Amino acid sequence: MAYPFHEIEEKWQRLWEERGDHTADLAGAKMPFYNLMMFPYPSAEGLHVGNFFAFTGADIQGRFHKLLGYDVFEPIGFDAFGIHSENFALKMGIHPSELVPRNIANFRENQLKRMGAMFDWSRQVNTTDPAYYRWTQWLFVTLMKNGLAERRGGAVNWCPSCRTVLANEQVVDGECERCSSEVVQREMDQWYFTITDFSQRLLDHLDDLDWSPVTKHAQRRWIGRSEGARLDFPIAGMREKLTVFTTRPDTIFGATYMVISPEHPMIDAITLPERADEVRAYREKAARSNARERTDTKREKTGVFTGRHCINPATGEEIPIWVSDYVLITYGTGAIMAVPAHDPRDFEFAARFSLPVRQVIAPATEEGGGKLEEAYTGEGVLISSGRFTGIPSKEAVSKITEWLEKEGKGKRTVQFRLHDWCVSRQRYWGPPIPVIHCPKCGPQPVPEEDLPVLLPVTDDYKPDDSGLSPLARIDDFIDTTCPRCAGAAKRDGDVLDNFLDSAWYFLRYPSPERDDAPFDPDLARKWLPVDLYIGGNEHAVLHLMYTRFICMALHDLGYLHFEEPFPKFRAHGMIIKDGAKMSKSRGNVVNPDSFLDKYGSDTFRMYLMFLGPYTEGGDFRDDGIVGIERFLDRIYQMIGRWEEKEGVSPSRETLSELHKVIRKVTDHTAELKYNTAIAALMELHTALRKDEDRLDRATLLTFLTLLAPYAPHLAEELSSRLGCDESIFRSSWPSADDSLILRDTVTIAVQVNGKMRGTIEAAPGAAEEELRSLIHAAAPIEKHLHGKKIVRWIVVPDRIVNVIAH
């Protein structure tokens, strides 16, 4: 018979709300703790187990810190703009402006409120609210005015079936995430945030951030710093030079040809007339090919010769310029010097088109001048390299760069992989980009006092083939006047990337009511940066990088006092089912609502936390939950049986166990090792049950306090039944008293020749002599020593003794 969780949970949720227990006193707080979790995107299916898992783990931190004495601010909101919401609305045939509020209401009222998290419902953020996206637009305008937003041409991902532009993250292996059509590239004018101006800072700060190593690693890779040089190759018969980026200037004497990307701006100028047709055909083919083909590394290399040559500045030789799509326009200069002897890609290309291969680095283990079977990419000594011959390659990198720099033919540079952030989306469901295009004045930011640019309500929001945003079809919206010259002008028809909505939401939480500023500066100073951020590692790169950039920019512009929004970030794991990701197509989706109905929130919360390490996730199995159900029920029954008795106190053993567990639960909760913290609570429960007659109120309340972050409703209920008038979360977290942890004797393992042969009980810190006699006195161990000569005793104090005997 399960305890009456329905009644209890409803009661406490009501009381918390009535009393405003979770409404943080932001202005008056003495020890602020901003407990942030990634806000959900409110889908029509409702909150899934993954959300529930993530939020529970974050809420435990909030409740734990509250008990530690912090003033905790734990907000939640809704990331409701974006292509997911829009596509779903299209599929259902219900306008997103109708569907989204409905989904939000369901999330909030039927699911989030039942979780029992300490969300501060007095402060919410909904990114689709004009009062919010006004400031998202303000952010754009502010960056634009300060030269951090640029309009320029660029390729976008286009799904011909959905007839829409896709964000990079919606392109999986070159296919549209939703319909699996092949994604093609389209050239369009877009707005970009110049995040690349911050590359080095974004990289450097990582050293000081307390983040999971995997997350930092992913960011480092994404930023992709590499040191090298830009080298100029004069083009034969032209005044222009071809500039390449290379990390291996030491191999320049082996550069036997050049390759430019099919999108290279100088391609037409370089190509000789007799080659023009062939090059054009190649270029067109490359343009048509989809992202998957283009990035398939196993595909055989293709390319065409431009007919033109350029001059290797090191050797003075003329080398041919080729075009190939293995050179990307998006990295470096879109052109490379090809060193087939020392680069696998160049080697492959040279082999295909019979281009010369010249080895210029000899491995340390020189085997003589055999023909190279594959590119040698390691270090060695330079050969056939003019005056640099004989120099170790590592040294030659800087020597050759210096030489070319002196000759004015090159420059040492640092290259980043990070691209500027394209924020234009040719979709409907987002904040309109607050820009007015004036034929005379060029693009003008919408004046701040005219914000927000409201998203017009229209039924005609379906994207079409034109590549123009649905808003571009609404003349009433598009036609306007220039804020500068008052002449006829047109609004930008695109909307802002969903990632911009979520790049500043945590700045808004403390003061969502402000209509004169994006956030309250005093509260920001008091509460930010965020103390702990918990979220999914799928956002390791994009969301976290963009948010860091926005904060850095706002810092530089004087709006924020910090550069890094999330000094401490932890990624939670993923809940899988039967070893596979939960998905509708697999039919293995667990619906949290039915578990809430059947077991209640406390049991469900604890079960999810008990599945496995929080940062790794776990496998959801329906049958395991009864263990937690029994556990909580036993606690309920135990407290129900308890009667106050005069002068009782728990045994020394019980107290010892209590303090051991206080230590464990404290440490493990702080480290997000919830599964083992719960195991410790179970052990404590067993110990308390064995000593039930002697339990006093204080001991039980301590136990309930340890339980409270995990099962908040039950802890509140039982503590109130024990006579507490105040919420248990107003009490304080117990501290472990190590002196109460019994250490009368320790169990020492005994090995003979490395094999476990038994244990002995000894006083802590017992001398070796004493241990020896104890071991000889222990018959089951002694029999293994019988008739043998003891040659050595290895004693690890209070842990183990290993006796070596022959």
Next chain:
RNA sequence: GCCGGGGUGGCGGAACAGGUAGACGCCGCGGACUUAAAAUCCGCUGAAGCUCGCUUCGUGCCGGUUCGAGUCCGGCCCCCGGCACCA
């Protein structure tokens, strides 16, 4: 292909810093209560062997270091996640 993380009972998972492998929970088995069942409570539960107390084996595979290895080193296999022609 490259970079991370990981392979431990029937299952989910524990194990500080090289020191009693399997905490805690599920499943299973036995017992108590009950007219009976459910629920609950108590006990057992890595494998094999046997004189029932022990013995041998056991943390993906092979080898090494060490008094002692799930933990460290070298090689290999498999799974998960991320990135993918970045010059």
